[in-house]
Amino acid sequence: MRFIVVMMALMMNVACADQTPPAAKEAQPVVVPGDSSLAMEKLQQAFPGMPVAAVEPSIVPGMFMIQVQGDWLHVTADGRFVFAGEVFELRDNEGAVSLIEERQKAVRVPALQALDPAQMITFPAKQQQAEIYVFTDVSCGYCRQLHRQVADYNSLGITIHYLAFPRGGMASAAGRVMDDIWCSENRQLAMTEAKLEKPLSQTPQACDSPVASQYELGEQFGVRGTPAVFTTEGDQLGGYLAPSRMAKALGLVIAD
Incomplete structure (x- = not known):
């Protein structure tokens, strides 16, 4: 499923690209909110074996966030549309805030502190x-x-x-x-x-x-x-x- 990650790549500055070949990982049990079942069913039909790590409601009305290989997708509740890339919320006094980066930081900070x-x-x-x-x-x-x-x-x-x-x-x-x-x-x-x-x-x-x-x-x-x-x-x-x-x-x- 590496192509999904590539779709989401918004690389900044200069770096050597990841050369890891696509590899299927053993699926881990994921808690799926009941009202996201239709979206997950359609997503798994479209991308069989997708290694989903987490599913949770998005603050965007009618959408869910799905973690795949360290990145986050947005999918509509009916499973019709999938968005791979940045989603911004325009907040008063904060301007444009990336929902993807904000969620990633919530993962990174405790992990860095635990090193x-x-x-x-x-x-x-x-x-x-x-x-x-x-x-x-x-x-x-x-x-x-x-x-x-x-x-x-x-x-x-x-x-x-x-x-x-x-x-x-x-x-x-x-x-x-x-x-x-x-x-x-x-x-x-x-x-x-x-x-x-x-x-x-x-x-x-x-x-x-x-x-x-x-x-x-x-x-x-x-x-x-x-x-x-x-x-x-x-x-x-x-x-x-x-x-x-x-x-x-x-x-x-x-x-x-």
Whole structure:
């Protein structure tokens, strides 16, 4: 069902595309509101095997929101129309608010807060003003570009927390390398070597690698390419941003 996600892709900034081939996932039990049964029946007829993760009423009258592979669809109660993409509400004093992004943030914030710091690879700023969570892939050119500038981000007060997102899936070469990185004694060194396209100088140890769970988290967040950058408030800043632009996007004041 990857084509549904592609339909919804409104990529911002610069990122390497997700290369994961379409794969059917085992369906999990989903609580379906009774009055959405007709919509769900027609949706499943049109897209057999669609991996629906959640169904809930939308604030748009007569519509439901359906979560599929980390993204949200809007469907009418009669199942006649499906909308894949942004839906905005024009609110007094707030302007246009994306219902999709608002719902995604409600998923992301608690998930980010629940992350174990020991499971991330962090490059901390000495005088931290902001933190970003970056889903990364060692085979991605823009990820390498971001990493080459880690010191510049840090100097602006930006701490970088890396999470793994091998675009080709866990069985890809990048997925195997990232397992080795997370199972290295010095993860920072291993990450830097991989991003510089150098062989890893450390022998990976047997460990319970978090790469697979972080990859799944990225899918839940709607990640479709790397680097995918998120703030602690759950906002997605897009893909690669140069250090000064990243600081501006985070609302940091940069001295001239």
